[in-house]
Amino acid sequence: MTPLAFISWEALRNAPWFMALAAIFAVCFIIVNFIAVYAGVNTLLERKLAAHMQSRVGPYQVGPHGSLQWLADALKLMFKEDVIPRDTDKALFRLAPYIVFGGSFAAWAALPLTVGWSPASFNIGILYVLAVSAAVVIGILMAGWSSGSKWSLFGAMRSAAQIVSYEVPIGLVLIGMLLVYGSLDMVEIARAQEHGAPFGLAQDRTFGVLSWGVFRHGVFSIIGFLIYYIGALAETNRTPFDIPEAESELVAGYHTEYSGMRFSFFFLAEYANMFVVAAIATTFFLGGCNPPFMNHAHAGATLTAALVLGGFAWGATRSWEWAALALSAGAGAMLMAGPFLWPATDVFWGGGGPDSPAAKAQGLLWFFVKAFSLVLLMMWLRWTLPRYRVDQLMDLCWKKLTPLAFLCLFAIGVGEAHWAGAVALSAAGVLFMLWLFIREVLAPEHAPAPLPRVSP
Amino acid sequence: MSAGEILLNAFFYVFALVALGGALAVAISTNIVRSAFALLAVLFAAAAFYAFMRADFVFAAQILIYVGGILVLIIFAIMLTHRITDVKVSNDSSHGPAAFFACLCVLFSLVVVIATYKWNRGVAPTEVEVAGDTAAKRPPVRLHLGMLQGDGKTGAVRGGMILEGRGFLTVETRELPPGWTGARIQIARAQKAAKAGDPPPWVAHKWAEGASTVEARDLPLEAKPAGAHAASLELTGLPAGKYRWSVALVPEAAGASPSPAAGFGASGESAACDFTVEAGLSRPIGMALMGPYLLPFEVVSVLLLAALIGAAFLARKEVKP
Numbered sequence: 001m002t003p004l005a006f007i008s009w010e011a012l013r014n015a016p017w018f019m020a021l022a023a024i025f026a027v028c029f030i031i032v033n034f035i036a037v038y039a040g041v042n043t044l045l046e047r048k049l050a051a052h053m054q055s056r057v058g059p060y061q062v063g064p065h066g067s068l069q070w071l072a073d074a075l076k077l078m079f080k081e082d083v084i085p086r087d088t089d090k091a092l093f094r095l096a097p098y099i100v101f102g103g104s105f106a107a108w109a110a111l112p113l114t115v116g117w118s119p120a121s122f123n124i125g126i127l128y129v130l131a132v133s134a135a136v137v138i139g140i141l142m143a144g145w146s147s148g149s150k151w152s153l154f155g156a157m158r159s160a161a162q163i164v165s166y167e168v169p170i171g172l173v174l175i176g177m178l179l180v181y182g183s184l185d186m187v188e189i190a191r192a193q194e195h196g197a198p199f200g201l202a203q204d205r206t207f208g209v210l211s212w213g214v215f216r217h218g219v220f221s222i223i224g225f226l227i228y229y230i231g232a233l234a235e236t237n238r239t240p241f242d243i244p245e246a247e248s249e250l251v252a253g254y255h256t257e258y259s260g261m262r263f264s265f266f267f268l269a270e271y272a273n274m275f276v277v278a279a280i281a282t283t284f285f286l287g288g289c290n291p292p293f294m295n296h297a298h299a300g301a302t303l304t305a306a307l308v309l310g311g312f313a314w315g316a317t318r319s320w321e322w323a324a325l326a327l328s329a330g331a332g333a334m335l336m337a338g339p340f341l342w343p344a345t346d347v348f349w350g351g352g353g354p355d356s357p358a359a360k361a362q363g364l365l366w367f368f369v370k371a372f373s374l375v376l377l378m379m380w381l382r383w384t385l386p387r388y389r390v391d392q393l394m395d396l397c398w399k400k401l402t403p404l405a406f407l408c409l410f411a412i413g414v415g416e417a418h419w420a421g422a423v424a425l426s427a428a429g430v431l432f433m434l435w436l437f438i439r440e441v442l443a444p445e446h447a448p449a450p451l452p453r454v455s456p
Numbered sequence: 457m458s459a460g461e462i463l464l465n466a467f468f469y470v471f472a473l474v475a476l477g478g479a480l481a482v483a484i485s486t487n488i489v490r491s492a493f494a495l496l497a498v499l500f501a502a503a504a505f506y507a508f509m510r511a512d513f514v515f516a517a518q519i520l521i522y523v524g525g526i527l528v529l530i531i532f533a534i535m536l537t538h539r540i541t542d543v544k545v546s547n548d549s550s551h552g553p554a555a556f557f558a559c560l561c562v563l564f565s566l567v568v569v570i571a572t573y574k575w576n577r578g579v580a581p582t583e584v585e586v587a588g589d590t591a592a593k594r595p596p597v598r599l600h601l602g603m604l605q606g607d608g609k610t611g612a613v614r615g616g617m618i619l620e621g622r623g624f625l626t627v628e629t630r631e632l633p634p635g636w637t638g639a640r641i642q643i644a645r646a647q648k649a650a651k652a653g654d655p656p657p658w659v660a661h662k663w664a665e666g667a668s669t670v671e672a673r674d675l676p677l678e679a680k681p682a683g684a685h686a687a688s689l690e691l692t693g694l695p696a697g698k699y700r701w702s703v704a705l706v707p708e709a710a711g712a713s714p715s716p717a718a719g720f721g722a723s724g725e726s727a728a729c730d731f732t733v734e735a736g737l738s739r740p741i742g743m744a745l746m747g748p749y750l751l752p753f754e755v756v757s758v759l760l761l762a763a764l765i766g767a768a769f770l771a772r773k774e775v776k777p
Contacts, residue, residue: 021463089487089489092493122512124516127513130516130520130524131523132519133524135523137524138496138531141531145489145531157532160531161532167524
């Protein structure tokens with residue numbers, strides 16, 4: 001299945017051992033270095049984004065517009081003294097960063113980075129990713145306990161409690177989507193989104209954007225996507241769920257006592273983890289590596305619609321916000337309309353079949369564009385939303401997201417049994433949300449409930 | 457043993473060392489938190505053993521449940537217990553003889569299980585008959601068709617299923633009368649039915665052998681003791697799916713066409729020699745748990761309910777009268 005088929009047991013057994021070792025080493029080498037560079041660039045991007053959202057300029061000294069700041073940061077971290085405080089459990093303190101990084105690094109092996117290819121071919125893909133992510137929790141607990149510091153321990157306990165709790169709604173949503181795809185293999189899941197339409201209609205045709213998992217069961221898969229994304233924010237300890245490293249309460253959470261290279265390993269793991277959860281969302285909901293366009297004309301029409309609408313909005317209002325909104329609306333509408341204007345039976349790979357190098361390159365491009373957009377959204381949210389309190393966080397998880405995830409699982413199950421069930425349930429869901437909107441937003445009858453009191 | 461197998465064995469021993477070292481650390485460490493973290497190494501190494509045995513689903517479930525669930529719970533319990541690290545009396549080495557005896561019992565039962573379990577258990581062979589030819593004086597022959605998993609030496613066969621497209625199809629006969637030389641094996645693969653509910657159409661499957669692809673394979677029936685004859689065909693790299701294989705006997709006379717076994721053929725009605733190729737264990741385990749073992753599976757979960765009630769009972773607040 002994969003060009004790097006050496007990673008399968010069969011080929012590993014038959015290939016010369018040095019070739020097998022070299023193949024494993026090459027894949028690991030590429031991924032580790034990619035994560036290092038990716039995380040470095042991401043730190044710079046996040047700082048720049050934060051700065052511009054707060055009307056500052058951010059890093060500006062190293063390189064043009066501060067664009068080489070991440071290299072300077074990496075060098076500083078590498079040459080910094082590795083301080084180990086007196087009251088630490090030395091062995092566990094040294095080990096913890098590697099376990100956290102190992103957990104988030106191992107998950108990359110199963111990500112379907114391009115058409116029909118992942119670094120290692122797994123038939124239990126998503127189960128493996130969820131399993132190795134467990135090492136992150138253990139590593140964080142290890143770091144927090146071995147630091148011998150109250151802040152670290154508090155941060156670690158909060159983090160582990162949060163990750164374990166949010167695995168419940170995330171798992172339920174993913175189970176629902178697995179009902180649709182019928183495979184745990186992430187490459188197969190991406191392939192299952194090449195064809196089909198919402199509610200399981202027209203299995204043998206390509207509907208571009210509409211074939212993606214997020215539209216497969218109407219409102220319920222859209223709600224599932226939102227639940228997954230909220231849960232993913234909590235799993236990666238990102239704002240608004242960053243209570244494990246809440247600066248104003250806990251100094252820096254579980255990595256308070258770390259410095260130098262060990263500290264940077266926590267950083268690498270955090271950014272690698274962000275990409276992994278975004279990649280899972282991409283694979284399950286956003287069609288993996290599949291392109292959104294039906295053909296060249298569709299791509300051109302989408303670009304034109306976006307530019308024309310955006311240009312009009314810019315001309316009329318002279319405001320970037322309205323222009324960006326109109327641009328997105330134009331592109332989105334054209335993407336949705338495409339499948340009806342240009343019916344197709346197969347995915348559009350710009351000439352070439354799904355095995356051609358051009359298709360592989362496009363698949364890689366689309367996968368990273370989608371996953372990275374979700375990562376950017378995480379950064380955007382970080383500088384937009386305030387932090388949740390512990391009780392609010394658990395309330396959201398157990399009382400709101402988990403029941404909703406159960407509802408999604410039920411609705412998707414019914415929809416998979418018969419398409420009419422999906423349509424009826426989706427219609428009922430839309431009506432219910434409309435009623436809720438009218439009652440709570442347009443005509444609120446009563447004031448919102450007061451916040452719960454917590455004793456400090 | 458090829459160099460690749462040596463490499464795999466080296467990995468195996470590394471994981472074995474990790475498992476044993478971790479277990480030793482769990483047992484002899486005087487710091488209970490370190491014991492809990494040493495358990496991490498044991499659980500991961502045990503998961504690796506499942507991967508070595510091609511039990512991929514069990515591998516992931518082991519990590520997901522034991523590391524992600526149970527170990528986190530253990531560490532939470534330890535960290536939330538007041539001054540638990542001050543206790544230094546854990547793991548005292550009294551009761552040596554009793555412990556030795558207990559270990560001996562466990563070892564004995566392990567040895568008994570390993571020695572008596574039928575490791576290389578094939579599926580129950582299916583009997584078919586090849587019609588004879590009275591004109592050419594070839595009497596009919598009874599054939600036993602079977603299947604072996606993996607490398608044909610180790611690993612159990614799970615009823616008519618081979619993993620990762622690697623397995624052996626075997627043909628045996630108690631006696632082979634003169635006039636026959638070998639067996640011709642063909643494989644058909646079920647295609648997707650045009651309409652839901654229709655029986656799947658069977659299409660002859662070509663499989664790779666060396667550099668070429670073949671549609672059928674003539675195998676010499678090799679003589680075994682007591683007049684029996686047997687042939688086996690190794691299959692590798694079959695894509696996952698449903699397959700049906702058919703056998704015909706090849707007559708000695710030049711130019712004579714092979715004689716198919718009764719009830720077989722690419723369009724044959726007999727389902728006895730169907731087999732499935734599974735890409736992994738997830739689907740068979742799911743089918744087993746949601747099918748024949750549904751009731752036992754649900755009954756076992758009552759155990760968890762009992763544990764839950766016990767935990768709630770232990771954690772309740774003491775009400776002083």
